Amino acid sequence: MTPPEQTSLDQQFAFLKEIDQLKSVVRKSPLLNQSRRENSAEHSWHLAMYALVLQDSAPAGVDINRVIKMLLLHDIVEIDAGDHPIHAHVDMAAIAAAEQAAAERIFALLPTPQGESLKALWQEFEAAQSADARFAKALDRLQPMVHNLETNGGTWNEFNVGFERINERYLPIIQSGAEGLGQYLLARLKRFFNKSDA
Amino acid sequence: MTPPEQTSLDQQFAFLKEIDQLKSVVRKSPLLNQSRRENSAEHSWHLAMYALVLQDSAPAGVDINRVIKMLLLHDIVEIDAGDHPIHAHVDMAAIAAAEQAAAERIFALLPTPQGESLKALWQEFEAAQSADARFAKALDRLQPMVHNLETNGGTWNEFNVGFERINERYLPIIQSGAEGLGQYLLARLKRFFNKSDA
Numbered sequence: 112m113t114p115p116e117q118t119s120l121d122q123q124f125a126f127l128k129e130i131d132q133l134k135s136v137v138r139k140s141p142l143l144n145q146s147r148r149e150n151s152a153e154h155s156w157h158l159a160m161y162a163l164v165l166q167d168s169a170p171a172g173v174d175i176n177r178v179i180k181m182l183l184l185h186d187i188v189e190i191d192a193g194d195h196p197i198h199a200h201v202d203m204a205a206i207a208a209a210e211q212a213a214a215e216r217i218f219a220l221l222p223t224p225q226g227e228s229l230k231a232l233w234q235e236f237e238a239a240q241s242a243d244a245r246f247a248k249a250l251d252r253l254q255p256m257v258h259n260l261e262t263n264g265g266t267w268n269e270f271n272v273g274f275e276r277i278n279e280r281y282l283p284i285i286q287s288g289a290e291g292l293g294q295y296l297l298a299r300l301k302r303f304f305n306k307s308d309a
Numbered sequence: 310m311t312p313p314e315q316t317s318l319d320q321q322f323a324f325l326k327e328i329d330q331l332k333s334v335v336r337k338s339p340l341l342n343q344s345r346r347e348n349s350a351e352h353s354w355h356l357a358m359y360a361l362v363l364q365d366s367a368p369a370g371v372d373i374n375r376v377i378k379m380l381l382l383h384d385i386v387e388i389d390a391g392d393h394p395i396h397a398h399v400d401m402a403a404i405a406a407a408e409q410a411a412a413e414r415i416f417a418l419l420p421t422p423q424g425e426s427l428k429a430l431w432q433e434f435e436a437a438q439s440a441d442a443r444f445a446k447a448l449d450r451l452q453p454m455v456h457n458l459e460t461n462g463g464t465w466n467e468f469n470v471g472f473e474r475i476n477e478r479y480l481p482i483i484q485s486g487a488e489g490l491g492q493y494l495l496a497r498l499k500r501f502f503n504k505s506d507a
Contacts, residue, residue: 120493123362128459130358131341134351143329153332156354159381160328163427164321164419176374179381183357221362229361261326295318 119222126220129190136189139196139266140255151186151194154254158182161250168291169246181236181247184229188213196266197252197281210237239284249288252281256296260303274304317420324418327388334387337394337464338453349384349392352452356380359448366489367444379434379445382427386411394464395450395479408435440486447486450479454494458501472502 136151149157159182166175186194191213195201218230235241239248256277259265267273277300286293300306334349347355357380364373384392389411393399416428433439437446454475457463465471475498484491498504 116489117493120366120490124455127355127359127362127455128341131355131456134340134347134355135342135344142332143326144333146333149332150351152354153348153350156350156357156381157325157329157332159354159357159377161325163378163381164325164423168318176377179357179374179377180361183354183361183377225362257322257325291314292318295315 122220122222123225126217126226129217129220130187132190133187136186136194138194139269140258141262141265143258143261145262149258151189155183155186158185158247158250158254161254162247165250165289165292168289170242170289173242173246177232177243178247178250181232181244182250184233185236185247185251187217188233190217196270207237242288245288247288249285249292252284253289253292253296256281256285256300260299264303274300274306320418320420321423324415324424327415327418328385330388331385334384334392336392337467338456339460339463341456341459343460347456349387353381353384356383356445356448356452359452360445363448363487363490366487368440368487371440371444375430375441376445376448379430379442380448382431383434383445383449385415386431388415394468405435437482443486445486447483447490450482451487451490451494454479454483454498458497462501472498472504 133155134150134152138149138151138154140149140154141147142149159179162175162178162182166173166178169175169178188210192206192209195206214230214233218226218233220226221229236244236247239245255266259267267277278297282293282297282300285296331353332348332350336347336349336352338347338352339345340347357377360373360376360380364371364376367373367376386408390404390407393404412428412431416424416431418424419427434442434445437443453464457465465475476495480491480495480498483494
């Protein structure tokens with residue numbers, strides 16, 4: 112008989128092996144040195160660092176340790192469902208279904224209570240209702256915008272996205288999760304797009 | 310006058326921009342699909358996931374949130390000092406000095422109290438004395454070994470490393486930080502190297 116501790120470890124290492132594939136999911140956003148596009152694993156690391164560094168910009172009551180964990184695992188479903196840039200025209204319902212199926216498959220590799228717990232954390236992130244999830248979502252939207260600002264427009268050029276679309280569609284998610292970061296970003300966006308009141 | 314909050318944010322975003330370079334520091338270890346070598350940013354993400362998933366294997370009293378933060382930032386000094394595989398013959402004192410200088414430069418990009426606090430966390434990791442740091446170090450040693458086991462020997466072949474050297478030099482660090490994980494790994498190593506009592 113295999114002892115239960117070893118079975119748990121076998122399951123945990125199977126999960127840790129599976130998620131190595133996130134390093135091969137390539138996003139649209141370039142690295143800041145523009146040598147290549149970013150992958151979802153290093154993006155997740157960068158976002159966790161955003162949370163660690165910008166924690167004082169989170170609303171009162173946000174648990175930064177939960178936010179970091181959400182951001183570490185928020186893209187794991189892309190192993191099955193792929194990355195879908197927010198500027199692209201895509202079937203959101205189909206993507207949500209594919210991501211849900213991916214979460215069911217991948218988190219089930221873990222011992223049951225642990226897999227259910229991490230899946231619940233991912234679902235909380237996706238639902239974007241709790242303060243922790245809204246802050247995590249704000250950072251997930253913020254980082255690619257900062258990269259675009261630092262790379263002379265980046266994916267905004269590729270998808271023909273201008274100030275008005277950013278201001279109406281993407282900025283509210285950041286302002287809703289982290290008001291101060293939203294204001295800071297808005298000022299940088301205005302300078303970048305040469306808006307007169309910047 | 311620039312308000313102090315904006316100065317802090319400017320410094321924090323300068324740091325977050327600087328550490329994007331960790332995505333271009335390439336390690337010896339391959340991805341599990343062997344398509345390319347791993348970089349230090351995605352390696353740091355994977356280690357943070359190791360900590361999250363394997364937290365029940367940590368000794369009592371270990372604060373997994375501190376461990377995750379340590380692992381997120383443990384390799385940032387490689388932006389200046391490079392990655393040095395443990396199997397290679399290198400001048401350890403020279404590397405330690407280069408890493409210390411890198412830490413001084415990079416963490417100083419942040420507002421002072423925050424930069425000092427994160428540098429102290431990095432130094433705690435490097436010193437490997439606290440239970441948190443020993444568990445983090447154990448995971449940092451464990452992950453490349455698991456990758457070698459999963460890729461038919463990986464960098465062990467490249468550096469001509471056998472069971473005895475692993476058992477004497479690398480395994481004790483894992484056993485010291487996480488005894489159960491050390492035992493689990495030893496059993497896998499014995500099977501891999503066809504040791505008779507496996």
